[in-house]
Amino acid sequence: MADVFHRSLFLVGPAGRLEALLWTSPKSDPKFVAVVCHPHPLHGGTMHNKVVFQTAKALHQRGATVLRFNFRGVEQSEGVHDRGRGEQDDVRAAIDYLAAEFPGRPILLAGFSFGSSVGLRVGCGDARVTQLIGLGLPVDNIDMSFLRACEKPKLIIQGGNDQFGARASVEALVATLAEPKRLVIVEGADHFFTGQLDQVAAAIDAWLAAGKTES
Numbered sequence: 001m002a003d004v005f006h007r008s009l010f011l012v013g014p015a016g017r018l019e020a021l022l023w024t025s026p027k028s029d030p031k032f033v034a035v036v037c038h039p040h041p042l043h044g045g046t047m048h049n050k051v052v053f054q055t056a057k058a059l060h061q062r063g064a065t066v067l068r069f070n071f072r073g074v075e076q077s078e079g080v081h082d083r084g085r086g087e088q089d090d091v092r093a094a095i096d097y098l099a100a101e102f103p104g105r106p107i108l109l110a111g112f113s114f115g116s117s118v119g120l121r122v123g124c125g126d127a128r129v130t131q132l133i134g135l136g137l138p139v140d141n142i143d144m145s146f147l148r149a150c151e152k153p154k155l156i157i158q159g160g161n162d163q164f165g166a167r168a169s170v171e172a173l174v175a176t177l178a179e180p181k182r183l184v185i186v187e188g189a190d191h192f193f194t195g196q197l198d199q200v201a202a203a204i205d206a207w208l209a210a211g212k213t214e215s
Contacts, residue, residue: 008020015080015090017077017078018072020070032105049112055110087118095122099128109122109132113135131152133207136165159189
């Protein structure tokens, strides 16, 4: 990745400091900024997860400044796991940081698996977030019906063989969502898009190329 500036930092979180990594570029005024939320902390999820990394890379290559962070209790982040409740406040802390550092820039929120259930819930209700990307929605284990009330642009990327979010379940949910929306099924992919992360990146790039980050 050319022209990427990595900055390790700690966010001020509600349960203590949150370990984070910010990707910036030589341009001081990015087109938009983004936060990417990682999968379940109790199952090895961190901000260095491959799907999270690939998502961040695709967003950065489209001109975004991208923030990844570890939820409370993960690696160097303080606090303890709160079953998705306190983690929503962690997401708000990340949004607060981006809004303060890059005032007036559109904020895109992306989340993978657990990160989608927590992050998109916050993103739908926060006026500062203008676009949403959900990857590997765990719809067979977690109620994601809150998305039905969300009218923001939404990209959903799901593996055709996702073991935590069956294709039929995701298609049924997305059918009930308000426009604008786009569902991309990566055929044959499991929950972690093993061996097919390039298709995840391509889906994100195509969606961003359609102009979803210009307002």
